[in-house]
Amino acid sequence: MAKLAPLGAVPLGDCAVYVEFSKTLDLEVNSAVQRLATMVHGRALPWVRDVVPALGGLAIHFDPDHKSLTTDALSAALNTVSECLKEGLPKAGDVLRTVEVPVCYESEFAPDLAEVAAIAKVSPDEAVALHAGADYRVLMIGFAPGHAYMGGLSPKLSVPRRAAPRAIVPEGSVAIANDQTVIYPYAISGGWSIIGRTPLTVFDAERQEPSMFAAGDRVRFKPISRAEYQKLRTK
Amino acid sequence: MSITVLRPGLLMTVQDMGRHGHQHVGLCPGGAMDPLSLALANALVGNYAGDAALELTVLGPDLQFERETLVALVGAEFEADIPINRPVLVSRGARVSISRAARGARGYLAIAGGVQVEAVLGSRSTYIPGGFGGLDGRVLKRGDVVPLAANATKLSRERFAALKNKDRVGTSVKWHVPAFTVPDREPIVLHAIEGEHFGDFDANMQRVFFDTIWRVGPDSNRMGYRLAGPPLTRSKAEEILSGPTCLGSVQVPANGVPIALMADHQTTGGYPRIAEIASADVPRLAQIAPGGTVHFARTTLDLAGQLRKDARTRMENIMRGIAWEYGK
Numbered sequence: 001m002a003k004l005a006p007l008g009a010v011p012l013g014d015c016a017v018y019v020e021f022s023k024t025l026d027l028e029v030n031s032a033v034q035r036l037a038t039m040v041h042g043r044a045l046p047w048v049r050d051v052v053p054a055l056g057g058l059a060i061h062f063d064p065d066h067k068s069l070t071t072d073a074l075s076a077a078l079n080t081v082s083e084c085l086k087e088g089l090p091k092a093g094d095v096l097r098t099v100e101v102p103v104c105y106e107s108e109f110a111p112d113l114a115e116v117a118a119i120a121k122v123s124p125d126e127a128v129a130l131h132a133g134a135d136y137r138v139l140m141i142g143f144a145p146g147h148a149y150m151g152g153l154s155p156k157l158s159v160p161r162r163a164a165p166r167a168i169v170p171e172g173s174v175a176i177a178n179d180q181t182v183i184y185p186y187a188i189s190g191g192w193s194i195i196g197r198t199p200l201t202v203f204d205a206e207r208q209e210p211s212m213f214a215a216g217d218r219v220r221f222k223p224i225s226r227a228e229y230q231k232l233r234t235k
Numbered sequence: 236m237s238i239t240v241l242r243p244g245l246l247m248t249v250q251d252m253g254r255h256g257h258q259h260v261g262l263c264p265g266g267a268m269d270p271l272s273l274a275l276a277n278a279l280v281g282n283y284a285g286d287a288a289l290e291l292t293v294l295g296p297d298l299q300f301e302r303e304t305l306v307a308l309v310g311a312e313f314e315a316d317i318p319i320n321r322p323v324l325v326s327r328g329a330r331v332s333i334s335r336a337a338r339g340a341r342g343y344l345a346i347a348g349g350v351q352v353e354a355v356l357g358s359r360s361t362y363i364p365g366g367f368g369g370l371d372g373r374v375l376k377r378g379d380v381v382p383l384a385a386n387a388t389k390l391s392r393e394r395f396a397a398l399k400n401k402d403r404v405g406t407s408v409k410w411h412v413p414a415f416t417v418p419d420r421e422p423i424v425l426h427a428i429e430g431e432h433f434g435d436f437d438a439n440m441q442r443v444f445f446d447t448i449w450r451v452g453p454d455s456n457r458m459g460y461r462l463a464g465p466p467l468t469r470s471k472a473e474e475i476l477s478g479p480t481c482l483g484s485v486q487v488p489a490n491g492v493p494i495a496l497m498a499d500h501q502t503t504g505g506y507p508r509i510a511e512i513a514s515a516d517v518p519r520l521a522q523i524a525p526g527g528t529v530h531f532a533r534t535t536l537d538l539a540g541q542l543r544k545d546a547r548t549r550m551e552n553i554m555r556g557i558a559w560e561y562g563k
Contacts, residue, residue, distance in 0.1 A: 056476050
């Protein structure tokens with residue numbers, strides 16, 4: 001790919017900066033941003049509070065009054081980014097994981113599956129095969145803790161968001177909209193079409209690694225039966 | 236050692252300075268809405284600035300204290316049967332009644348030794364949307380027992396005894412700290428720099444943003460403040476790519492009602508960000524209750540930095556005064 005260069009740096013107030021690389025979704029830029037974020041994070045700079053990769057750039061949240069800073073935090077953040085870019089980003093394959101997520105696509109967990117299948121002009125089973133057969137990548141985490149936006153959905157399943165969002169979507173619901181799929185980490189409101197549910201806990205603050213997903217992860221879905229769902233749920 | 240909640244008030248939670256380092260997995264830092272008042276309350280009872288305390292919202296609770304305890308209520312001007320903004324030694328078995336806030340929206344009741352709930356991801360703050368932190372991850376309710384340090388009474392007596400004799404009256408002191416985040420009058424001025432999408436709004440809309448006196452909507456909470464006023468319409472129609480947000484970001488959804496992001500904000504968002512509030516002004520916004528009014532003043536990053544330094548100097552001076560009263 002072409003050399004990664006920021007479009008600009010937008011201050012997010014006086015305690016953070018957004019270093020932007022693309023204003024549209026570009027998968028190569030997205031992947032590079034994730035690796036850049038890993039690199040900046042890896043420097044463990046004492047004045048940096050958070051490094052947040054987003055779709056087209058990364059935010060660096062900092063303590064602007066930290067005693068270790070010898071220059072203003074904004075310049076220090078931008079210097080760090082250009083140093084990392086000069087050093088060269090790690091290869092995608094070296095840092096990315098693959099996460100396999102069991103999903104039960106049975107009707108009680110999939111209230112919108114029939115409708116999605118009808119829009120896609122396939123049978124519900126074929127819709128499941130399309131969803132579970134694809135390779136996904138976590139493009140960004142946001143909206144709620146552990147809530148991963150995953151790209152890679154079959155264009156056949158690309159349905160718009162629902163006109164009326166549901167007040168409560170059950171925890172673990174697997175949903176699709178536009179070109180992406182998500183898993184709801186909590187019972188929250190949501191406007192995506194629900195086609196299955198995972199028995200796994202996507203975000204658990206008490207766990208060593210609270211979030212099941214990190215930006216950049218490869219994700220695969222594995223269809224499971226009701227019985228397997230119950231077994232994994234009670235584990 | 237504990238405190239029992241006899242009546243919970245409006246929205247009482249355990250809060251400290253929040254949990255940093257998890258925004259990349261979608262978890263905001265959270266913590267006290269007005270961290271400056273929390274830091275002052277803690278200093279008044281001899282705690283570290285980041286110890287956990289009770290955050291009260293608009294209407295305070297009735298609490299019963301198991302043993303003798305040193306407390307301080309700082310922030311909004313709550314009507315209460317203890318004096319506010321100063322250390323108070325509450326006696327064994329006492330019932331403390333805190334009613335409505337006459338001015339401001341949030342108060343912090345710090346207790347010597349801190350509130351001793353389990354820390355989750357390095358913080359005792361209650362994160363209501365995720366259901367963790369604080370007491371069972373939720374708002375406190377009637378009958379709850381808030382755990383305190385086992386030696387809270389010993390600490391309370393030692394610390395109260397350390398206060399300068401001449402300034403003590405009964406179970407409290409003659410002096411108090413200024414709750415400088417609580418506004419004297421409204422609308423308060425929020426200094427704001429241009430957000431990434433400021434240019435997506437035409438000159439007229441930009442003027443409307445800075446000319447309007449915005450009213451904090453009733454549907455405002457710890458995640459965000461909805462600001463009622465003339466709808467802000469963006470000149471561009473195309474959706475923007477979801478990007479990161481920050482405490483104090485002002486987003487404008489399609490309905491034109493701006494939302495100022497507060498402590499429990501989402502870490503990313505797909506709405507245009509028209510402005511970013513100076514970090515020094517966010518605790519002051521946290522002191523505005525629904526129905527209150529705010530006004531934006533255009534500022535620069537340099538000035539936002541100056542405001543932050545001014546606030547820090549002010550805090551340091553007050554902290555020095557408190558330390559002096561404790562004979563340090």
